[in-house]
Amino acid sequence: MSDPTHGWEAVAGRFAAIRSEVGADVVRRWAADLPAGGSVVDIGCGSGRPVALALAEAGLAVSGIDPSPTLLAAFRRALPDAPAACETAEASGYFGRRFDGAVAIGLLFLLPPATQALVIGRVAQALRPGGRFLFSAPAVACRWTDTLTGRESQSLGAAGYRVLLAEAGLRLVGSYEDSGGNHYFAAVG
Template sequence: MEADRSEGWDAVAGDFMAARSGIGAQLVRDWARASLPAGAQILDVGCGSGVPIAEGLIADGFGVWGVDASPRLLAAFRARFPQAPAACEAAQDGALFERRFDGVIAVGLLFLLTAEDQRRVIARLATALAPGGRLLFSAPLEACEWDDSLTGRRSLSLGHGAYAALLQEEGLCLGGTCCDEGGNTYFEAVKAGGLAPG
């Protein structure tokens, strides 16, 4: 039987879309407007249906490219944003469009993966960034584990120190962290080389 590359999310796609709130969307929009040039191309890894994050970024004039491993969520993204390039693939080993982006976001994704897969994805996100490009991803500040309420699968945060070290290994400098209105932590980083936008 083929492995579920969506880590259980395709099976609960309907429930997830129904339950997804707007929490975090304003923080991502504010980050993009402050950190990236107008009209910047942003790779949204783990884009889901595109609501509310891609929706807000597109409304702000950014070019959004969506990647999600769930066929059902990616189909909803494509239906809502037919003009946005989209690929149904896992972040661990997908092509990620084989190009460089001004910004890369991964909201609600990394901690769903094993520690090894998180390391692999951070390396791939770094490769997808243009020199001076910006990365934003969400994960708890502390190292911890819990069971996801929708999929029942184990989630894992490597913690601030481990994420900072992994980013540095991939040529990214951790600029800081911030929290959204729901108390979720976001890590901001910039890729070395070239002038950083913003």
């Protein structure tokens, strides 16, 4: 039986308890290029800490999508006025609207390559023209077992993501690294 939460519901309490502020600095730097008061969807938002909160503190209108009911309940407590949907990134309706930006931190590499491509395509459709997309994945193509969920993870690497982004009508424009050594890709539509 397939787990639509990709292992996150089973570890939701533990994840929420140990999630650090690592990555918030990258999100803040990336968000500086968005329009003041712009809209951002946090895909795989988890509890909202630290990513969605950093976006809200930057003055952006944040919406959250996560398939884990436990993590989404924590997101709603952290950001009670933010629209939130309990659904997967690949099946989301993205609130039936378009956004100035989208973030997917700690998500894509947990998905099989074909699903990663599908999600990138769905994100591209949910962005306004010129919209920005930030996601995390190792810079080199590799496979590993996620230490928290125990699920196989796969980064397609910079070359692989450049191809998928281009196929979706997005262009890779930069990258970041956070204080924990995690890599982020930045794209624009």
